[in-house]
Amino acid sequence: MVANNLMMRQEFPDPQFERKNWMNLNGSWDFSFDFGKSGETRRFFERKSWKQKINVPFCPESELSGVHYLDFMSSVWYHRCFSINADQLKEKVFIHFGAINYRAQIWVNGEKCGDHLGGYSSFSLDITTFVKAGENDIHIWAINEPRSGRQPCGKQSRTYASEGTAYSRVTGIWQTVWIEFVPEDYVKSVKFTPNISAQSVGIEVATVGTCSHLDCEIFYQGRLCGERVIDISGTTAVFEVSLDELHLWEVGHGRLYDVHLKLGQDEIYSYFGMREVSLSGERFLMNGRPIFQRLVLDQGYYPEGLYTAATEQELSRDIELSLACGFNGARLHQKAFEPRFLYHCDRLGYIVWAEQASWGLDYSSPAALEHFLPEWLEIMNRDINHPAxxxxxxxxxxxxxxxxxxxxxxxxxxxxxxxxxxxTRPCIDVSGFVHTERTDVYDTHDYAADPQTFAKHYQKLDQRVLYDPQIAREINVCDLPVFVSEYGGIPWNVGSQGWGYGNQPESKELFIKLFRDLMVPLLNNPGIIGFCYTQLYDIEQEKNGLFTFSRQPKFDLQLIRQVCNQHAAYEESLEANKDE
Incomplete structure (x- = not known):
């Protein structure tokens, strides 16, 4: 059982689109299983008496939820009451959901007000006409069928227990639920496009209502450095703001500009970074300069909360642990991470590749696009402004x-x-296995455990040829950048139930030697733009992390850092060519 007064994750969920007038609905909710998916027929959306509680935003499989049910749940129900006053009802009332896995249907005061398909994207509903002054009821029905082949479900196990590369399932609500009170004229969305050469930022704002003036102020560390007043014709404003000061967002330096937008009575607080990425042949550039990507695989799992960190500090801690190891970023793997995590990446200058949780989908079916693409577009639309x-x-x-x-x-x-x-960003069509003829970066997954064999796979890159172990043949990569986006996975402390890639070294000293011997060929090869080591921390039975699942270091981090921080031939060779 969960105490009625327990509320975790109280911070505003999306720092890139923040209003001050909001209400957090995290905490204790009523909860019920619905294994037969018959709750709608049985009119659960009118139910007042509930036997069980759950702590939102933690999924019922997690310990922090207070439910901790580990078997399959085809569907579950949630209920809680919330109160609003007459003054709040003078504005529009929106309810926001960070993420509900996988299909969600929503009732307010017994009336169905919307639904959503997608377990990783955020969504909101205008519930103004459904609420009243005083106490209101909200009911949520969440359906999760990871074995159906009709939903992207990432690393959620399709068997009873976690096994191999599949871990605990995540059903229902797993991110913050909140309410906003919004004026009749309001900002619907904002998009930033930095222009470094012009020392300006392009801004696209979508609006609702009849207000014709938009005020935009941009600050850097509290100093006003750009402003515009825009006359709006229709519902979209596209404009440029010149900046008095230019501060580049770079690896290790998350220099962020704060933005204040005002449309009538609606005020939005946001931010952006002056950062551009581009490709030039086999080169990957940031702000016109080559960067070597020292990345680590991060799968966004937490021992007690599974997909959901218990606190905001846990989100930033994983980035700080990675930086302590000498990595400068991560591949966010088989999960769309929450905006609050991406905010900390932005703040710390931590570069990431964003990915959808594509596993579990039947790619052979024409209907796969119907189940994949709308959610992927929602994720990109939500996250497009993150410079990280x-x-x-x-x-x-x-x-x-x-x-x-x-x-x-x-x-x-x-x-x-x-x-x-x-x-504005490159795209890898499919990470690992088989690329189509259209991709911006050729990436490969290479878990060869023998350093000499591993190094041979890339020894012909000066001829633009590599051996891809996933398809067991040599590939001409032409002028594409080459990224070794999964490798390593060296096991440590596997025990009888754990595993990693290859055999466990006999000592910590031999682990560090193997870690170095696998990384050095990538650092020393001028044809490789970066790597992603598997992985930052153990997850359940997979024991190949540099930290345990509870984030305890397994090794001397200074030794790990010394290996990661060695100079990369890619950066040195391109800088030398540039000077010539």
């Missing part, structure tokens, strides 16, 4: 589904849509 995100990776290791091969046209179409949606 330097690339998109919609799909990962599209293996055959129950013996049926993936449809290559699906991969091509998802890649093309991603590129059209965001022209």
């Amino acid at each position: 995100i330097i690339g998109w990776c919609p799909l990962n290791e599209t293996s055959p589904y129950r013996g049926r091969s993936p449809r290559p046209e699906l991969t091509r179409f998802v890649y093309q849509i991603t590129k059209q949606f965001d022209v």
